[in-house]
Amino acid sequence: MFKKIQTSVGEVLDFPPDVVGEGPKITIIGRREIMVENYISIINFSEEEIRIETAEGDIYFRGKGLxxxxILSSELQIEGELSSFSFGGGEIK
Incomplete structure (x- = not known):
């Protein structure tokens, strides 16, 4: 019931997806700290790559010492030396 109301209000007021809790919100501070909100699951992780599933597809973070x-149910904090990230494989630098 609440999810239905939340979606309807978000659509009526034209809020962006991250505000109504659907899409991921990614905050990168420098190259050393990343916060990801509204993720679904951690698919895999190593010191070189962390792959996260979101409602809008997978996100890959690549670097050193990640x-x-x-790790909370709706928020992740990643530290290390970020070199790039991509959505579903298409790289953004």
């Missing part, structure tokens, strides 16, 4: 610092 580690998951905070």
């Amino acid at each position: 580690m998951l610092r905070v």
